[in-house]
Amino acid sequence: MSAPIVIHRPSATGGRRVTVRGQIVGLAHDDHDVVEFLRRAGLPYADPLLDDSSWVQWRGGRAHRYEAA
Template sequence: MTRWQTPIVVHPPAPEGGRHVTVRGQAAGLAHDDADLTELLRRAGLGEADVTLDDPHLVEWRGAGPHVWHIHGSDEETTRRDIP
């Protein structure tokens, strides 16, 4: 029996900022905010009506919580692009 996996995985924040995204096991790209993530999902064939970013059955956020795009507490100054 194979283990069930969420179709979208948002990987831990990268040291340089952003998070790598995989869709159905295929690399989709690097997102720096929710808008980037939505665009990567659109390019992968998933429309806004198909995906709710906070749905744990569809999106697995690894290494940091949802909508966190940078490593906090690093030596480099980082900003969160998802906060106006």
């Protein structure tokens, strides 16, 4: 089973698309944005999940980095 939350590679203009179970929930520019998107998606305590590979998959680039590719 793959992680339900995917933080995609940084875009050319900065920020990373975030998807939850295949649905786009926003473009994050920092971890706070990701946590807020996940809170709105029903995960009120998402902060500790960002480093849990069973919940979050970071694609392309280093985790927690959002600057332009």
